[in-house]
Amino acid sequence: MTALLEVSDVHVTFDGFRAINGLSLAINEPELRAVIGPNGAGKTTFMDIVTGKTRPDSGRVIWGERSQSLLAMSESQIARAGIGRKFQKPTVFEEQSVRENLAMALKARRGVFSVLAWRAGPQDAARIAELASEIGLAERLAHRAGDLSHGQKQWLEIGMLLAQDPRLLLVDEPAAGMTPAEREHTTRILKSAARTRAVVVIEHDMEFVRRLDCRVTVLHEGRVLAEGSLDHVTRDARVIDVYLGR
Numbered sequence: 699m700t701a702l703l704e705v706s707d708v709h710v711t712f713d714g715f716r717a718i719n720g721l722s723l724a725i726n727e728p729e730l731r732a733v734i735g736p737n738g739a740g741k742t743t744f745m746d747i748v749t750g751k752t753r754p755d756s757g758r759v760i761w762g763e764r765s766q767s768l769l770a771m772s773e774s775q776i777a778r779a780g781i782g783r784k785f786q787k788p789t790v791f792e793e794q795s796v797r798e799n800l801a802m803a804l805k806a807r808r809g810v811f812s813v814l815a816w817r818a819g820p821q822d823a824a825r826i827a828e829l830a831s832e833i834g835l836a837e838r839l840a841h842r843a844g845d846l847s848h849g850q851k852q853w854l855e856i857g858m859l860l861a862q863d864p865r866l867l868l869v870d871e872p873a874a875g876m877t878p879a880e881r882e883h884t885t886r887i888l889k890s891a892a893r894t895r896a897v898v899v900i901e902h903d904m905e906f907v908r909r910l911d912c913r914v915t916v917l918h919e920g921r922v923l924a925e926g927s928l929d930h931v932t933r934d935a936r937v938i939d940v941y942l943g944r
């Protein structure tokens with residue numbers, strides 16, 4: 699199987715400090731992958747590189763069956779190529795309803811010209827209903843997004859990203875600030891989304907990572923320290939040392 703995303707020997711230096719130091723990893727399609735690692739390991743910078751926000755000093759970042767270099771593309775070209783990113787803080791349109799938020803995300807997918815001529819058709823209504831049920835907000839379509847709980851806002855934003863049908867979804871600490879029940883539901887959403895696409899999740903909460911039940915990549919000092927099942931990596935003496943700070 700060829701990887702959907704292949705990062706090879708990437709280096710990034712910030713003011714002389716090597717934040718990413720020979721990072722190599724590959725993500726398949728479909729796949730659910732958790733990326734863990736201590737503070738400063740380079741997890742966020744990895745996502746910044748893939749989305750074009752940070753440009754590496756050297757290395758390769760290759761995308762898709764045509765082996766395009768993401769390093770040659772702008773942030774918006776990368777987004778259009780099918781890479782969506784969910785930041786930690788939810789950014790939904792608070793004054794609009796859940797339905798309107800999802801409708802806007804569907805619109806955005808079609809680009810600026812069709813936005814001007816857009817009217818909600820029966821297909822949109824069906825897709826919005828499908829998305830709402832995927833994120834567990836089917837009963838809340840008419841609610842104002844600003845009235846949702848923190849967890850529900852996070853799900854709505856995931857739904858808005860799914861509306862754009864990305865091939866790769868990058869998610870930064872989705873469980874932060876959530877109740878146990880909300881975490882459980884978030885796990886289900888991410889697992890379901892990863893049945894048909896690649897989903898990469900940065901997460902600190904090991905219990906959450908365990909529930910994701912997927913391949914885990916451990917980053918440390920800007921490179922991959924270990925990779926495999928959570929049980930496999932947490933038995934690795936180097937990983938234990940890094941987490942215990944020895």
Ligand SMILES: Nc1ncnc2c1ncn2[C@@H]1O[C@H](COP(=O)(O)OP(=O)(O)OP(=O)(O)O)[C@@H](O)[C@H]1O
Pocket residue numbers: 712713717735736737738739740741742743744
């Ligand atoms: N724009 C920047 N300028 C200078 N240093 C940076 C910049 N961005 C990140 N760094 C440094 O690079 C290293 C990696 O940071 P990064 O945020 O990727 O780590 P992380 O694994 O996401 O950490 P955390 O779990 O704390 O979010 C850190 O030491 C950080 O201080």
